[in-house]
Amino acid sequence: MEEKIIKLGNRVLKDKLENQGMRNKLIKEIENKGIKDQNVLKAMSAIPRHFFLPAGLEHFAYLDKPFDIGEGQTISQPYTVAFQTELLEVKPKIKILEIGTGSGYQAAVLSHMGAEVFTVERIEKLYLKAKELLTALGYNNVRCFLGDGYEGLEQYSPFDRILITAAIDEIPEKIKRQLVIGGILVAPINNQSGIQIMHKIIRIDENNFNVEYHGSFSFVPMLPGIKKE
Numbered sequence: 001m002e003e004k005i006i007k008l009g010n011r012v013l014k015d016k017l018e019n020q021g022m023r024n025k026l027i028k029e030i031e032n033k034g035i036k037d038q039n040v041l042k043a044m045s046a047i048p049r050h051f052f053l054p055a056g057l058e059h060f061a062y063l064d065k066p067f068d069i070g071e072g073q074t075i076s077q078p079y080t081v082a083f084q085t086e087l088l089e090v091k092p093k094i095k096i097l098e099i100g101t102g103s104g105y106q107a108a109v110l111s112h113m114g115a116e117v118f119t120v121e122r123i124e125k126l127y128l129k130a131k132e133l134l135t136a137l138g139y140n141n142v143r144c145f146l147g148d149g150y151e152g153l154e155q156y157s158p159f160d161r162i163l164i165t166a167a168i169d170e171i172p173e174k175i176k177r178q179l180v181i182g183g184i185l186v187a188p189i190n191n192q193s194g195i196q197i198m199h200k201i202i203r204i205d206e207n208n209f210n211v212e213y214h215g216s217f218s219f220v221p222m223l224p225g226i227k228k229e
Contacts, residue, residue: 006136015048022062030079037086043112052103075103099149100165104130111139124228166222167196
């Protein structure tokens with residue numbers, strides 16, 4: 001493995017052989033937890049998650065835990081990233097709308113799997129950081145947008161897949177209509193007890209959707225509007 005080095009502002013980020021060793025251990029751990037899609041595991045094995053964590057937290061990157069990335073947001077637990085990605089059934093060249101860019105790590109996973117990714121972030125500070133990092137890493141099939149996730153990206157629709165990376169009470173009809181017939185939407189949705197249940201929603205035809213439920217998770221809440229610096 002070649003050492004990857006990128007410079008972001010005053011930070012120099014290096015991906016060393018020892019980082020790959022820690023990644024391999026993490027991938028085995030999430031595989032043992034039930035992730036079966038080898039394409040998901042291969043993508044996560046190749047991506048330096050420590051690049052996506054704030055300075056000072058890099059050495060925690062290969063623990064199967066979420067971490068604070070500032071602005072009240074987190075980088076999701078690797079198992080959760082793998083779980084959502086597996087539910088999406090990602091294939092090369094498909095169009096994916098991600099709502100909630102955050103650190104950019106999930107977008108990098110989807111990009112590495114060959115998808116064309118359109119990712120929306122409402123917090124300008126996070127949007128700028130993620131865009132800079134994804135560009136520096138060469139993920140040219142990711143397009144970053146500052147915007148209100150509740151609006152989606154209608155001008156670029158329809159999408160083959162839609163991924164929501166924050167907890168939402170209900171999927172807006174506007175978002176559902178941006179999904180192709182036969183497409184898949186994955187999102188954690190709050191139930192009446194306030195528990196977040198992972199949903200896999202498949203658009204059957206113009207007006208009908210099939211819904212699957214895939215256990216409880218913990219995400220930050222999805223908020224409307226745009227937060228500028």
